[in-house]
Amino acid sequence: MTDQTPPVADFQLVTRAGDQAAQKTAYGIPLAVLAELTHRCPLSCPYCSNPLNLEAASKELTTAEWCRVMDELAEIGVLQIHFSGGEPTVRKDLTELVRHATEVGLYSNLITSAVMLTKDRLQGLADAGLSHVQISVQGAEAGVADRIGGFKNGHSKKLDAARWTREVGLPLTINAPVHRQNLHQLEDIIAMAVALDADRLEVAHVQYYGWALKNRPSLMPSFAQVEAANHIVAEARERLSGVLDIDYVVPDYYAERPKQCMGGWGRQFFNISPAGKVLPCHAAESITGMVFDSLRDHSIRWIWDNSAAFNKYRGTDWMPEPCKSCEFKEVDFGGCRCQAFALTGSAGNTDPACAYKSPLHAEIFAKAATEAAEGQDRYLYRNFSGGTLETETL
Amino acid sequence: MDQTLRKSRPILDPASRPVLPRHVKLRFDKVRDRWLILVPERVLVPDDISVQVLQLCDGIRSIDAIVAVLAEKFAADPALILTDCLTLLQDLADKGYLLTRTETTA
Numbered sequence: 001m002t003d004q005t006p007p008v009a010d011f012q013l014v015t016r017a018g019d020q021a022a023q024k025t026a027y028g029i030p031l032a033v034l035a036e037l038t039h040r041c042p043l044s045c046p047y048c049s050n051p052l053n054l055e056a057a058s059k060e061l062t063t064a065e066w067c068r069v070m071d072e073l074a075e076i077g078v079l080q081i082h083f084s085g086g087e088p089t090v091r092k093d094l095t096e097l098v099r100h101a102t103e104v105g106l107y108s109n110l111i112t113s114a115v116m117l118t119k120d121r122l123q124g125l126a127d128a129g130l131s132h133v134q135i136s137v138q139g140a141e142a143g144v145a146d147r148i149g150g151f152k153n154g155h156s157k158k159l160d161a162a163r164w165t166r167e168v169g170l171p172l173t174i175n176a177p178v179h180r181q182n183l184h185q186l187e188d189i190i191a192m193a194v195a196l197d198a199d200r201l202e203v204a205h206v207q208y209y210g211w212a213l214k215n216r217p218s219l220m221p222s223f224a225q226v227e228a229a230n231h232i233v234a235e236a237r238e239r240l241s242g243v244l245d246i247d248y249v250v251p252d253y254y255a256e257r258p259k260q261c262m263g264g265w266g267r268q269f270f271n272i273s274p275a276g277k278v279l280p281c282h283a284a285e286s287i288t289g290m291v292f293d294s295l296r297d298h299s300i301r302w303i304w305d306n307s308a309a310f311n312k313y314r315g316t317d318w319m320p321e322p323c324k325s326c327e328f329k330e331v332d333f334g335g336c337r338c339q340a341f342a343l344t345g346s347a348g349n350t351d352p353a354c355a356y357k358s359p360l361h362a363e364i365f366a367k368a369a370t371e372a373a374e375g376q377d378r379y380l381y382r383n384f385s386g387g388t389l390e391t392e393t394l
Numbered sequence: 395m396d397q398t399l400r401k402s403r404p405i406l407d408p409a410s411r412p413v414l415p416r417h418v419k420l421r422f423d424k425v426r427d428r429w430l431i432l433v434p435e436r437v438l439v440p441d442d443i444s445v446q447v448l449q450l451c452d453g454i455r456s457i458d459a460i461v462a463v464l465a466e467k468f469a470a471d472p473a474l475i476l477t478d479c480l481t482l483l484q485d486l487a488d489k490g491y492l493l494t495r496t497e498t499t500a
Contacts, residue, residue: 029425031437077425079437107419107432131417132434171417171434171490199490200434242403242488 032080034271041087044150044381047212074104084111102129114161134173140188173200179219205251258335258353265313413453
């Protein structure tokens with residue numbers, strides 16, 4: 001399953017003084033790439049970050065195409081590859097792809113729902129040089145989790161896969177997208193990550209575009225829930241220092257300033273879609289009318305430097321007022337283009353998450369708070385046929 | 395879930411014998427012309443002295459032995475180097491980027 005927070009590797013300075021303050025610097029080509037091998041997935045999470053129009057299996061890049069891509073990635077200085085999806089283990093050639101990544105010197109991470117993994121397959125992936133496994137969870141126990149994923153017995157399969165991950169000696173990250181209908185289990189999710197011997201836990205508030213935007217009324221937390229979650233994470237970070245590293249992605253609906261989405265459009269992140277389109281963000285295809293170049297037509301280097309889509313919102317020159325004169329424009333780079341498009345109809349508008357500059361902020365976020373309070377709990381499950389509304393029984 | 399911690403914070407001392415686990419890769423990056431440490435989801439940039447320290451972390455040498463090598467190489471005060479080393483390595487261990495053996499004698 002694709003999580004809500006595609007990894008953006010930061011350069012972090014390590015010194016003898018133990019200073020690990022993030023040193024975000026422009027280093028040309030990104031350090032990491034998110035490789036979405038497929039949109040196929042056994043789960044149907046209502047907040048999936050894949051686009052509403054999912055790519056058919058017949059359009060997916062072949063094994064040979066991915067290997068050629070990895071050759072170029074390594075050559076131009078990309079250091080890490082995150083195999084994601086959809087569900088990357090759907091691809092029968094996954095082990096072969098990991099082996100190729102290892103051969104060309106790419107550090108490989110697997111971002112998976114884990115429900116299709118076996119211990120043998122994990123061992124094979126480890127032997128091929130896989131360096132890290134990230135397993136998504138939908139809750140702290142099967143009742144809540146299996147309903148959200150729309151997949152019976154998924155939660156127990158994930159727990160098995162998490163144990164096997166540690167048994168074959170791989171570091172484990174648990175990734176927990178959180179929202180109104182599972183935030184009450186946050187403390188148990190943290191305890192579960194510790195019990196599973198995870199090294200890292202990502203607690204990521206769902207971000208609302210694509211499938212999640214369609215499901216916003218059934219996912220949006222209340223402000224009180226968000227405050228409680230902030231407190232739980234802060235307490236756990238202190239208590240579990242040296243035991244569990246917790247990354248926390250805050251929800252921007254209740255924030256005053258927009259997030260620095262992707263570290264800035266076309267600045268330090270890109271992902272490759274199953275069909276080979278190179279995107280500045282995993283949700284970028286939700287911006288209708290934008291044309292994204294394919295690595296079936298161009299090299300990655302050419303696309304990074306020259307693609308109209310990458311250059312459209314790069315830096316700060318594209319900004320209209322009120323962003324253009326804003327003192328924070330080099331801090332948040334204008335926030336999230338996908339969110340601006342989803343909520344205002346134009347990707348060039350001010351991100352409505354900005355309470356200071358967006359004229360739409362108050363209206364949009366009052367609506368979200370109302371949705372959170374009304375408690376419409378039915379999900380629209382993600383699938384290849386435009387989504388299926390939850391029935392009374394799972 | 396069981397609330398019991400299955401692991402506790404690793405505390406390093408001069409007798410600890412540190413080693414980078416297989417998922418932590420100290421690598422020279424030709425494209426950027428600098429040493430880097432690749433870890434899950436992140437890239438760390440070690441300064442020159444950190445690189446020297448980490449290259450000596452083989453799971454066999456103790457931190458004391460690492461300090462002795464560096465003190466001789468740089469003609470520097472071992473006590474100062476020990477403090478620096480412990481800070482660096484404890485920080486990496488806390489992040490899960492360093493394994494240690496803590497037997498006092500081999």
